[in-house]
Amino acid sequence: MNAVASIARKEFRSYVASPAGYVFLTAFLILSAWLFFRVFFLVGQATLRPFFTVMPWLFLFFVPASAMRAWAEERKLGTDEVLLTLPVREGEVVLGKFLAGLSFLVVAIALTFALPLIVSILGDPDPGPMIGGYLGLILLSAAYLSIGLFASSLTENQIVAFIIGISLSFFLFIIGEDIVLIAAPRWAAPVLRHLGLGQHFASIARGVIDSRDVIYYLSIIGFFLYLNTRAVESRKWR
Amino acid sequence: MGSGTPAGISADPVIDVRDVSKAFGDTIAVDGVSFEVCRGEVLGFLGPNAAGKTTTMRILTGYLAPDAGTAMVAGRDIHTHSLEVRRRLGYLPESAPLYLDMGVLDHLRFVAELRGVAPASINARIADMIDICGLAGVVHKNVGELSKGYRQRVGLAITMIHNPDVLILDEPTTGLDPSQIIEIRELIREIGRERTVILSTHILPEVEATSSRVLIINEGRIVASGTPDELASMAVGTERVVVAARAPREELGRSVTALPGVIEATELGEDADGYVRYALIVQKGAPVVDGLFDAVTGRGWRLRELTTERVSLEDVFLRLTAGGGPDADPTSDVGRRAKQRRWEDDR
Numbered sequence: 001m002n003a004v005a006s007i008a009r010k011e012f013r014s015y016v017a018s019p020a021g022y023v024f025l026t027a028f029l030i031l032s033a034w035l036f037f038r039v040f041f042l043v044g045q046a047t048l049r050p051f052f053t054v055m056p057w058l059f060l061f062f063v064p065a066s067a068m069r070a071w072a073e074e075r076k077l078g079t080d081e082v083l084l085t086l087p088v089r090e091g092e093v094v095l096g097k098f099l100a101g102l103s104f105l106v107v108a109i110a111l112t113f114a115l116p117l118i119v120s121i122l123g124d125p126d127p128g129p130m131i132g133g134y135l136g137l138i139l140l141s142a143a144y145l146s147i148g149l150f151a152s153s154l155t156e157n158q159i160v161a162f163i164i165g166i167s168l169s170f171f172l173f174i175i176g177e178d179i180v181l182i183a184a185p186r187w188a189a190p191v192l193r194h195l196g197l198g199q200h201f202a203s204i205a206r207g208v209i210d211s212r213d214v215i216y217y218l219s220i221i222g223f224f225l226y227l228n229t230r231a232v233e234s235r236k237w238r
Numbered sequence: 239m240g241s242g243t244p245a246g247i248s249a250d251p252v253i254d255v256r257d258v259s260k261a262f263g264d265t266i267a268v269d270g271v272s273f274e275v276c277r278g279e280v281l282g283f284l285g286p287n288a289a290g291k292t293t294t295m296r297i298l299t300g301y302l303a304p305d306a307g308t309a310m311v312a313g314r315d316i317h318t319h320s321l322e323v324r325r326r327l328g329y330l331p332e333s334a335p336l337y338l339d340m341g342v343l344d345h346l347r348f349v350a351e352l353r354g355v356a357p358a359s360i361n362a363r364i365a366d367m368i369d370i371c372g373l374a375g376v377v378h379k380n381v382g383e384l385s386k387g388y389r390q391r392v393g394l395a396i397t398m399i400h401n402p403d404v405l406i407l408d409e410p411t412t413g414l415d416p417s418q419i420i421e422i423r424e425l426i427r428e429i430g431r432e433r434t435v436i437l438s439t440h441i442l443p444e445v446e447a448t449s450s451r452v453l454i455i456n457e458g459r460i461v462a463s464g465t466p467d468e469l470a471s472m473a474v475g476t477e478r479v480v481v482a483a484r485a486p487r488e489e490l491g492r493s494v495t496a497l498p499g500v501i502e503a504t505e506l507g508e509d510a511d512g513y514v515r516y517a518l519i520v521q522k523g524a525p526v527v528d529g530l531f532d533a534v535t536g537r538g539w540r541l542r543e544l545t546t547e548r549v550s551l552e553d554v555f556l557r558l559t560a561g562g563g564p565d566a567d568p569t570s571d572v573g574r575r576a577k578q579r580r581w582e583d584d585r
Contacts, residue, residue: 002351003351003352006348006351006352007352010337010340010344010348013340013344014337014339014340017339018339077335077338078331078332078333078335079335079336079337081296081301081329081331081335082329082331082335082336082349082396084300084301085299085300085301085324085327085329085331086324086349086352086353087321087322087324087325087352087353087354088352089321235301235302236300236301236302236303237302237303238262
């Protein structure tokens with residue numbers, strides 16, 4: 001476990017040390033604020049609903065972008081040869097990178113607190129959905145992150161990692177959305193709805209923290225972290 | 239293998255490789271390689287590029303898994319006890335790939351933590367490494383800002399920070415300038431005094447300078463093994479003698495060829511001041527040098543150059559790896575010129 005902490009610390013430091021991290025945060029915050037406010041005043045209600053509606057789509061783009069470097073760069077530069085010949089398990093490295101990426105995303109999400117603050121000043125929003133929404137956001141971003149990290153472990157090329165990450169995340173998001181459910185066979189619809197990343201987020205965003213949704217997200221995260229570990233281990237037999 | 243164990247080297251093998259093979263698709267990188275390394279030895283892997291040196295090292299360090307064969311490091315199987323093996327090893331891959339955005343100190347600390355160095359002694363170990371590897375001047379820089387020589391030193395520091403018994407170094411002096419190369423070799427010699435080291439290189443003087451035993455690898459197979467001296471004596475029993483004398487060409491040619499023990503004489507040309515040079519392939523042990531001296535001076539000719547070039551490791555290496563076959567003469571001029579060209583590339 002110490003290894004996980006050391007790796008997480010090192011990875012987090014590289015998020016913070018590079019200018020790319022700050023560019024990322026700035027772009028993310030500006031976009032999220034802009035997308036929120038263009039709808040907020042039109043609707044005229046003191047709610048963060050527009051924010052939580054748009055965030056999953058923003059994450060779809062930004063989270064794989066934050067994750068694409070994690071493994072791809074190590075393979076490209078050859079630093080994984082140093083890292084993986086240390087007495088650490090592949091799983092520990094995967095977990096460390098995940099926790100660091102998640103911490104960075106939590107920082108990004110926390111920086112959006114300006115928005116609920118403003119809404120609270122302007123009106124009287126219901127705190128439940130706001131808290132639930134943020135929780136759902138963290139879980140959703142963690143899920144996207146695990147997918148993005150897995151994608152990064154598949155290739156040396158960061159762009160390819162990014163594209164795979166977005167594609168996978170999009171796929172998992174869209175299969176639970178109405179647009180797909182309408183076309184799906186009757187028996188498959190509830191299954192697909194349950195598989196989709198979006199539906200679980202929607203229910204948490206309503207302020208209801210259902211254990212099924214939390215379990216769902218944890219399962220997705222666990223699954224992709226597992227795949228990530230296997231992908232890293234597979235280098236030995238390539 | 240060796241002719242008895244030299245002093246300071248114990249007999250039980252620290253590293254025991256049996257029949258290891260690895261192929262990448264259609265290319266066979268390592269083909270049934272077996273060898274042992276005893277405690278305290280500095281083993282040099284010598285071979286041309288793509289000979290299988292790096293792949294063998296990657297298998298030993300657990301970065302890759304072999305298709306066949308087993309290996310034991312410090313009595314533990316690299317497959318079933320991979321973590322334990324890695325704890326006892328220090329590995330520096332080719333080109334010392336380090337995290338460029340980390341500071342030198344941070345990097346050392348990071349690796350020390352992951353290597354399980356006790357938190358209380360981390361600072362002391364880091365200070366030791368800075369001292370041993372001469373990093374005092376660059377301690378506050380980012381690894382990315384360092385020159386290749388310093389990066390290699392940081393790499394070595396990282397490899398040793400947990401005081402491993404076994405060091406595996408892949409081409410530790412590639413890309414360094416001559417003075418840096420000398421420093422790193424000296425460092426390796428120092429380090430090797432009390433540890434077991436495997437280092438790989440395609441630079442021949444390096445192996446002669448640092449290793450107590452050499453394994454010549456080519457195309458995935460071990461083609462020769464022994465101490466540098468033993469390998470040198472493996473060469474065909476001939477030597478090369480160069481003589482430059484001022485004498486009428488034909489007469490000199492005749493008397494030189496007539497000497498007992500001379501197998502072949504090649505005229506190398508005439509210098510501006512009338513000295514003619516000959517390269518002679520002679521039988522080892524034949525008193526050719528004395529014979530030449532007598533022959534030349536006896537006839538009143540001026541003698542300017544008379545040298546014996548002993549067949550060295552380079553010749554054995556070229557013979558074994560240049561595809562010339564076991565009967566190729568390592569002392570022929572073609573081989574020498576080819577060797578010259580290779581030298582140019584390495585330096």
